[in-house]
Amino acid sequence: MSVNASANVFSIEGKGLKLDTAEDVQDFVNSILEIENLEQVILSGNTFGVEAAQAIAGALKGKDTIRIVNASDIFTSRLREEIPHAVKAICDALEDKEKLNELNFSDNAFGPAGAEPMVDFLNNNRSLQVLKLNNNGLGVRGGTIIGKALLAAANKNVSEGRTSSLRTIIAGRNRLENGSSRALADAIAGHGTLTEIRMPQNGIRPEGIVTLSKGFGACKNLEILDLQDNTFTVTGSVAFAKALVEWPNLKVLNIGDCLLSEKGGVAIAEALLLGHNKKLETLNLQYNEIDSKGVKILATAISTHLKNLSSLELNGNKVNPEDISIQNARSALEDNGHADALGELDDMEISDEEEDELDEEDTEENEAKLDEEDTTEPVMSKKVTEKVTTEELDVENQKESTLSKKFEKLSVKELENKEDLVEPQLEAQKSEKRSIEAKAAEDKSQEINREDQENQLVNSGDQVESLTERITKVQVLS
Numbered sequence: 001m002s003v004n005a006s007a008n009v010f011s012i013e014g015k016g017l018k019l020d021t022a023e024d025v026q027d028f029v030n031s032i033l034e035i036e037n038l039e040q041v042i043l044s045g046n047t048f049g050v051e052a053a054q055a056i057a058g059a060l061k062g063k064d065t066i067r068i069v070n071a072s073d074i075f076t077s078r079l080r081e082e083i084p085h086a087v088k089a090i091c092d093a094l095e096d097k098e099k100l101n102e103l104n105f106s107d108n109a110f111g112p113a114g115a116e117p118m119v120d121f122l123n124n125n126r127s128l129q130v131l132k133l134n135n136n137g138l139g140v141r142g143g144t145i146i147g148k149a150l151l152a153a154a155n156k157n158v159s160e161g162r163t164s165s166l167r168t169i170i171a172g173r174n175r176l177e178n179g180s181s182r183a184l185a186d187a188i189a190g191h192g193t194l195t196e197i198r199m200p201q202n203g204i205r206p207e208g209i210v211t212l213s214k215g216f217g218a219c220k221n222l223e224i225l226d227l228q229d230n231t232f233t234v235t236g237s238v239a240f241a242k243a244l245v246e247w248p249n250l251k252v253l254n255i256g257d258c259l260l261s262e263k264g265g266v267a268i269a270e271a272l273l274l275g276h277n278k279k280l281e282t283l284n285l286q287y288n289e290i291d292s293k294g295v296k297i298l299a300t301a302i303s304t305h306l307k308n309l310s311s312l313e314l315n316g317n318k319v320n321p322e323d324i325s326i327q328n329a330r331s332a333l334e335d336n337g338h339a340d341a342l343g344e345l346d347d348m349e350i351s352d353e354e355e356d357e358l359d360e361e362d363t364e365e366n367e368a369k370l371d372e373e374d375t376t377e378p379v380m381s382k383k384v385t386e387k388v389t390t391e392e393l394d395v396e397n398q399k400e401s402t403l404s405k406k407f408e409k410l411s412v413k414e415l416e417n418k419e420d421l422v423e424p425q426l427e428a429q430k431s432e433k434r435s436i437e438a439k440a441a442e443d444k445s446q447e448i449n450r451e452d453q454e455n456q457l458v459n460s461g462d463q464v465e466s467l468t469e470r471i472t473k474v475q476v477l478s
Contacts, residue, residue, distance in 0.1 A: 007039075007040075008035060008037045008039040008040065009038075009039065009040040009041075009042070010028075010031060010032050010035060010038060010040070010042070011041075011042035012028060012042070012043060012045075012046055013042045013043075013044050013070075014045035015045060015046055016045060016046065017047070018046075018047050018077075019046060019047065019048050019049065019052035020051065021049065021051045021052060024052055025052045026055070028056065028059075029056065029058070029059040032056070032059040032060065033059055033062075035063075037065045038063045039065055039066060039067045039068065040066075040067060040069075040070075041060065041066060041069045041070070042070045043056065043069075043070065043074050044070050044071065044072040044074060044104075044107075045073055047074060047075060047078060048074050048078075048086055049082060049086070050082050050085045050086050050089075052086075053074075053085075053087075053089050053090060054085075054086070054089040056090070057089040057090050057093035058093070060090075060094065061093045063097075064098070065099060066094070066097050067099050067100060067102065068104075069094060069100070069102070069104065070102075070104045071090060071103070071104060071105050072104050072105065072106040072108065073106070073107040073108065074108060075108045080110075080111075080113060083108070083110045083113065084110070084114060084116065084117050085117075087110065087114050087117040087118065091117055091118050092121070094121060095120060096125070097125065097127065098126070100125065100127050100128060101128060101129040101130060101165070102130040102131075102132070103121075103128060103130070103131060103132070104132040105118075105132065105136065106133060106134040106135055106170070107134065107135050107136075109136065109137045110137070111137045111142055112138060112139055112141040114136065114142070115136075115138055115141075115142040115145040115146050116145060118145075118146070118149065119145065119149045122146070122149035122150055122152075123149055123152045123153050124153075125153075126162065126165060127165055128165060128166060129165050129166060129167045130168040130170075131166070131168065131169050131170070132168075133170065133171045133174070134170050134171060134172045134173060134198070135172065135173040135174070136171075136174055137174060137175065138171070138175070138176065138180075139174070139176070139177075140175070140176065140177050140179030140180045141180075142174070142180075143171070143176040143179075143180030143183065143184055144179065144180045144183040144184075146171070146187075147180060147182075147183030147184040147185075147187040148183050148187070149187075150166070150188075150190070150191065151186050151187040151190050153166075153191075154187060154190030154191045155190065157191075158190075164191040165193070166191045166193055166194060167193060167194060167196065168197075169188070169194060169196070169197055169198070169199075170196075171184075171198070171199050172198055172199055172202065172226070173200070173202070174199075174202055175202060176199065176204060177202065177203045177204060177205070178205050178208035178211075181207075181208035181209075181211040182211055184212065184215065185211045185212045185214055185215030185216075186215060187215075188212075188216060188218070188219060189214070189217075189218035191219075192218045192219055192220070193219070194219040194221075194222060195219070195221050195222060195223045195224065195249075196222075197216065197219070197222065197224070197225050197226070198224070199212075199226065199227055200228040200230070201228065201229040201230070202230055203230070204227075204230040204231065205230070205231045206231060206232060206233045206235040206236040207235075207236075208236075209230065209231070209232050209240060210239040212227075213236070213240045213242065213243040214239070214243070216243050217242070217243035217246045218246075219246075219247075220246060220247070220248075222246075222247045222250055223247075223249050223250060223251045223252070224250075224251060224252040225250065225252070225254070226254040227254065227255050227258065228254045228255065228256045228257055228258065228284065229256070229257040229258070230258055231258060231259050232259060232260050232288075233259055233260070233261050233264060234260075234261045234263040234264040236258075237260045237261065237264025237265070237267045238267050240255070241267040241268050241271035244268065244271040244276070244277065245271055245274055245276040245277075247276070247277060248276055248277065248279070250277050250280055251279055251280060251282065252280075252281065252282040253277075253280060253282070253284070254282070255268070255285065256284040256285060256286040256288065257286065257287045257288070258288055259287075259288060259289060260285070260289065260290060262290065262291045262293070262318070264288070264289075264290075265285070265288055265289070265290030265294030265295075265317070266293055266294045266297060268285070269294045269297035269298040272298065272305070272306065273298075273304070273305070275304065275305040277306070278305050278306065280308060280309055281308050281309060281311065282309075282310070282311040283306075283311070283312050283313070284313040285298075285312075285313060285314055285317070286313040286314060286315045286316045286317065286343075287316035287317070288316075288317055289317065289318050289349070290314070290317040291318045291319060292319050292320075292323050292325040292326075293325075294317075295317070295323070295325035295326060295328075295329055296324075296325040296328060298329060299325060299328035299331075299332050300332075302329060302332040302333060302336065303328075303332035303335065307336045309336065309338060309341060310338045310341050311341055312333065312341050312342050313343045314326070314329070314342065314343070314345065315343055315344055315345055315346065315348065316347050316348065317348060318348075318350070319348055319349075320350055326345065329342065330342050
């Protein structure tokens with residue numbers, strides 16, 4: 001157990017404890033009771049049975065200074081029928097806490113059955129600012145239950161003349177789909193005080209996006225909005241663009257992987273071009289089928305209004321990375337002092353026409369390289385051959401000249417008398433020369449040509465030596 005009494009924190013985070021009975025948690029209960037001004041309780045990363053949860057809840061009941069309760073990932077391996085009772089115990093203990101501002105039940109796969117025990121708490125607690133229900137498998141029914149409970153709280157605030165305290169809702173990966181969008185949109189609009197909404201990966205389709213956008217539009221102080229990996233298309237994009245102009249304080253917008261479409265990308269870019277989102281710092285638009293037209297408008301928006309944009313994701317869209325629109329966006333970011341703002345563009349979609357053009361360019365470039373190689377290689381080979389053979393040929397030419405003079409001194413008669421000795425050797429030399437020439441003709445490789453030239457040089461030396469031997473024999477016979 002880790003208890004930080006000096007900071008008014010009780011924590012058993014990440015210990016992997018399996019706590020079934022009241023006896024299993026008695027030491028923890030004693031520690032909680034000993035902390036006078038308990039502000040933070042962290043139970044995450046352990047697994048609580050009903051009795052254990054009820055015992056902890058009993059200890060929390062008398063702690064009016066609690067501000068944060070983290071009960072994420074606390075039901076691993078528990079039976080489905082156990083979880084609602086444990087959730088109910090914790091929520092009931094926190095319902096009247098006037099200083100409580102954050103409750104985290106994320107990563108508990110309790111589904112709609114876990115949402116129902118939260119209703120009274122959500123209806124009646126007036127201090128809650130942050131509600132985290134990420135990855136709970138709520139589904140349409142669970143999302144609807146939560147939405148209706150929050151709307152009931154908002155209506156109570158109105159009837160009592162209160163301003164809502166709710167600032168943050170995190171409900172990603174819950175399969176909320178379109179079916180829960182009406183209840184959630186009404187709840188969000190009813191509070192109207194949200195500054196952060198995160199609902200990624202929920203299978204929400206265009207009709208649901210249209211409904212939610214209306215609710216989001218009522219939150220005039222929205223700063224962070226994450227709807228990544230839902231489906232907009234042009235229908236949802238146009239509705240969302242209308243809401244976008246309502247958020248002058250927006251700093252983070254993540255609508256990546258939302259299939260905006262080409263026209264949808266233009267609609268979003270045009271909304272940003274209106275200049276109502278000048279505080280925007282982070283914008284994720286990746287994998288949305290946005291084309292160069294949308295990026296061109298976005299580049300203009302960056303240049304004219306989005307001076308604070310320091311992170312932009314455009315990867316996976318239908319724009320060539322070398323397109324002028326991308327260059328304009330990069331230049332605009334650089335002019336605003338954010339040269340490194342644009343993320344990687346290594347997975348951009350390119351149209352079939354652009355791919356054909358690129359293939360033609362590559363083909364032409366490769367052909368040009370081959371032509372250049374065909375032109376330069378023989379020249380290079382010739383230079384190498386000349387460098388290797390020039391001096392040697394000079395020497396051999398001198399030898400052949402000397403031999404010629406010696407032959408001239410021999411009488412025709414002497415050569416005829418020794419014809420039976422010289423001619424067979426000359427015939428052999430001629431045959432060898434023909435073989436070498438035939439081999440050179442068959443080999444078209446440039447490297448072999450060079451080697452052939454060197455071989456011919458060697459053979460020339462051999463011929464000179466052979467001729468010298470024949471002359472010597474002729475002189476001896478003479």
